[in-house]
Amino acid sequence: MKAWCVDRLDYGAGSYARTYLDGVSGRFAFDSVGDAKFNAEGVDVDKARAQLQSLEGMLQSGQIDKIGSALDERDQLRKRLLTTDEIYSVIRNYVASANESEVRKVIDKLTSQ
Amino acid sequence: MENIQLEGRTIEPHDGRNVDKAPALFVRYDKGEGIIASEADIRLLGVRNFGNAPEIANNYWDTSTLSATKGKDVKVILPCETGSRTLTESARFGLGLINPDEQLVNYGVNLDVDDRWEKLEGSGVYTLQRKGLILNKDLTESQAMKHKLLLTKLGHPNHVDGKFARSADEVAEIIGKTFELGKQEHGYDTMMGQYIPVLLVIQEF
Numbered sequence: 001m002k003a004w005c006v007d008r009l010d011y012g013a014g015s016y017a018r019t020y021l022d023g024v025s026g027r028f029a030f031d032s033v034g035d036a037k038f039n040a041e042g043v044d045v046d047k048a049r050a051q052l053q054s055l056e057g058m059l060q061s062g063q064i065d066k067i068g069s070a071l072d073e074r075d076q077l078r079k080r081l082l083t084t085d086e087i088y089s090v091i092r093n094y095v096a097s098a099n100e101s102e103v104r105k106v107i108d109k110l111t112s113q
Numbered sequence: 114m115e116n117i118q119l120e121g122r123t124i125e126p127h128d129g130r131n132v133d134k135a136p137a138l139f140v141r142y143d144k145g146e147g148i149i150a151s152e153a154d155i156r157l158l159g160v161r162n163f164g165n166a167p168e169i170a171n172n173y174w175d176t177s178t179l180s181a182t183k184g185k186d187v188k189v190i191l192p193c194e195t196g197s198r199t200l201t202e203s204a205r206f207g208l209g210l211i212n213p214d215e216q217l218v219n220y221g222v223n224l225d226v227d228d229r230w231e232k233l234e235g236s237g238v239y240t241l242q243r244k245g246l247i248l249n250k251d252l253t254e255s256q257a258m259k260h261k262l263l264l265t266k267l268g269h270p271n272h273v274d275g276k277f278a279r280s281a282d283e284v285a286e287i288i289g290k291t292f293e294l295g296k297q298e299h300g301y302d303t304m305m306g307q308y309i310p311v312l313l314v315i316q317e318f
Contacts, residue, residue, distance in 0.1 A: 001181040001207055001222040001233070003131060004152045004266065009159075009170045010299055012251055013291050014306040015152065015263065017180040018131065020220040021211055026131040027114075029155050029174045030138050032123045032147035033198075 084108050117166050119158065124150070124169065131175055135211040142200070149177035149208070151192050153267045153279070153287070160290035170294065178266055179207045181224055181233050182309060185244060188230075189265045191237040194276040201237040219310065237277055239265050249311065251303035254292040258285065262307050 002018040018026070084107045088100075095103050117124040125147075127134045135149075142148050150158070159170035177200075179190035192204040200208070210222045210229070217223070224230040246262055257263055261272060267287055270278040288305065295301035 001179055001210065001224050001229075002220075003175045003211065004178045004180055005173055005175045006152055006155055006159075007173045009291075009294055011173075012301060012304040012306060013156075013170070013295060014251065014304070014308055015266070017182070017309045018175055018221075021131045021217055021222065022213075022220065024130055026129055026134060026175050027173060028127045028131065028134050028138060029150040029176070030125040030127055030141070030147055031150045031154065032125055032141075033145065 082111065084111060087111070114168070114172070117168060119162055119166060124155075124158065126172070126174075130213075131211055132213045132215065132217075135208055136213075139208060148193070148198050148200070150174065152176040152178040156267070156287045156291065157283070160287060160294065163290075163294055170291075177204065177208060179204065179233075180309060181207070181230065183224065183230050185242055187241045187243055187246075187262065187309060188233055189239045189241065189262065190233060191239070191266070191268070191273065191277050194237070195268055195279050201235075203233050203235055203238050206232060236274075239273060241265065243309075246307070249306065249308050251306040253303055254288065257288050257292070257305045260305075260307060263288070263305065 002021060005016040005018045007014045007016060020026075084104055087107050088095075088104060091103075092100075114126040114128065116126070127138060138149055155169065155174045155176055158166075163170050177192035179188075179192075181188040181190065190201075190203050190207050192200055192208075194201070207222075215222055218225075222229075224233070241261055247256055247260065248262075252260060252263075264284060265272045267284045268277050268279040269284045270281055292301075292304055295304045
């Protein structure tokens with residue numbers, strides 16, 4: 001078993017079942033959460049769930065389950081929130097075009113998570 | 114090599130032996146600090162950020178997407194469901210075998226002991242047959258767009274289960290933009306070869 005290696009563009013960007021797992025020229029890409037806002041698909045990184053992983057073993061299983069349920073509930077509520085564009089599209093006819101920018105800012109604040 | 118900052122996320126290069134780096138990065142993964150990028154993710158990041166961070170596409174990267182070979186079979190072990198940062202059971206098992214205490218066979222992890230080959234199964238594990246795959250040579254873009262091994266690793270919805278799939282358009286973007294950049298930057302018409310060890314058959318006469 002080996003790790004797939006993605007080669008450089010100038011070498012053709014091929015995929016190699018890593019030649020030597022104990023070779024000194026290995027290089028893993030660690031995608032650290034840190035200040036990450038988006039994952040590769042452009043979806044918000046769920047920092048809360050990532051941090052929950054680190055609490056396993058430190059909290060009782062029942063407590064972990066409760067936090068997990070709360071996060072599930074949060075995700076369900078998020079699905080019902082309207083975006084700024086969706087809200088503005090409903091009220092745009094009642095807003096003077098000169099005020100659009102300010103109105104959008106207010107909506108952003110109201111819908112920010 | 115420096116860390117690569119992308120829209121608030123950080124790609125950290127960790128140079129050195131895979132058998133040394135994997136355990137250390139596993140500890141950080143368990144702390145929730147991040148994850149070793151998969152082949153699909155690093156390729157996507159490379160093509161989407163070629164303008165602002167060309168060093169992703171212009172360097173090689175070992176990934177958390179694993180390859181297991183036995184006889185005529187090739188197993189692809191995808192590390193996570195799409196959009197998730199949680200390793201599958203098989204990926205966790207496989208990555209855990211990459212450590213300095215392992216006696217490597219042909220410079221890889223020996224799967225012929227402790228039913229390891231059999232344990233690499235289930236969610237995110239896909240078994241392909243070598244026969245019919247174009248291996249160990251560069252591909253045309255048309256060949257790449259139909260290559261079962263490559264498409265499985267990239268999570269094409271026709272080749273993997275729903276939870277491990279990304280859109281067919283995104284897979285086409287990865288392959289298409291790679292070829293576009295290869296042509297634009299280096300004049301290449303063939304790229305993205307899939308290289309796995311060649312089987313040696315010894316016969317007695």
